Amino acid sequence: MEKNTSIGLPxxxxxxxxxxxxxxxxxxxxxxxxxVTGLDRxxxxxxxTCQSFTSLSLDPPLVSFSPSRNSTTFPRLREGGRICVKxxxxxxxxxxxxxxxxGADKWAGVDxxxxxxxAPRIAGSVMWCDxxxxxxxxxxxxxxxxVAVQALALPKDAAGPLIFHRGNYSRLSE
Numbered sequence: 001m002e003k004n005t006s007i008g009l010p011x012x013x014x015x016x017x018x019x020x021x022x023x024x025x026x027x028x029x030x031x032x033x034x035x036v037t038g039l040d041r042x043x044x045x046x047x048x049t050c051q052s053f054t055s056l057s058l059d060p061p062l063v064s065f066s067p068s069r070n071s072t073t074f075p076r077l078r079e080g081g082r083i084c085v086k087x088x089x090x091x092x093x094x095x096x097x098x099x100x101x102x103g104a105d106k107w108a109g110v111d112x113x114x115x116x117x118x119a120p121r122i123a124g125s126v127m128w129c130d131x132x133x134x135x136x137x138x139x140x141x142x143x144x145x146x147v148a149v150q151a152l153a154l155p156k157d158a159a160g161p162l163i164f165h166r167g168n169y170s171r172l173s174e
Contacts, residue, residue, distance in 0.1 A: 023167075030165040035099045036065060037112075037120040038083040040076045045107055045120045048073040049100040051164050052142070053085060061149040063129060066142045072102055074143065081133050083147065084119035087126040089159040090171040095122065096162060116151050126158045 014021035037047035052066035063085060067074040077083055088096055099106050111123040115130045122128075129152035137144045163170040 030163050030170070032126075033088045033093075033096045033162045033164050033169075034065065035086050035088060035095060035122060035125075036067070036077060036083055037086070037122065038077045038080045039118050039120075040080055045112070046073055046076050046080075047099050047106055047120065048077070049096045053087075056146065061152075062134070063131065063147050063149055065145050065147070066139070067145065069138065069141055069143060074145075078133055078136055078145075080119075082117040082119050082130070083133060084115050084117070084121050084128055084130050085147070086122050086128045088162040089124050089126050090162050091159060092124060092162055093169045096169070124159075125155070126161045127154050128152065 014024075016022050031051050032053065034050050034053045035047050036050055037045065040046050048067060048071060050065045050067055054064055056062040056064045065085065095110065098104065098108070098110075112120040113123075115121045115128070117130045117132070119130060121130075129147075129149045131147040131149040131151075133145060134148045135146040160172045163172060
């Protein structure tokens with residue numbers, strides 16, 4: 001173990017080229033979990049779980065998310081162009097799991113309504129934002145997707161967010 005004298009904490013340096021080490025270290029950063037939904041060109045609801053989501057700009061209002069380049073759902077979302085991003089509530093880990101599975105019926109048991117832009121809004125989410133995909137850039141094994149936000153809401157009496165940390169779901173404590 002090497003001591004990192006710049007911050008006074010013991011640290012074990014690992015090689016970022018090893019994906020297992022890279023994931024383990026970056027998994028220490030807790031993040032929320034979102035489901036990104038839209039309609040394919042046939043008007044069929046589609047969606048996917050994503051943990052890489054962030055606000056990007058206040059003026060104009062932009063957010064971003066980063067789906068895997070292996071995703072079979074993202075190309076369909078991109079083609080539709082109009083999406084809704086939902087931050088899942090602490091009791092919605094089942095939705096995260098359901099929308100993460102390829103080829104399954106992702107919409108089984110899901111309560112949703114169409115948003116202003118047609119993209120499905122899932123009930124019980126901590127918050128949602130409707131928008132349109134403005135750009136998608138290849139970034140390693142993922143895309144960096146920029147979304148122009150056209151509508152957003154903070155539901156009344158929202159639960160706490162679902163958190164992903166060290167490869168597991170977690171909840172915020174008071």
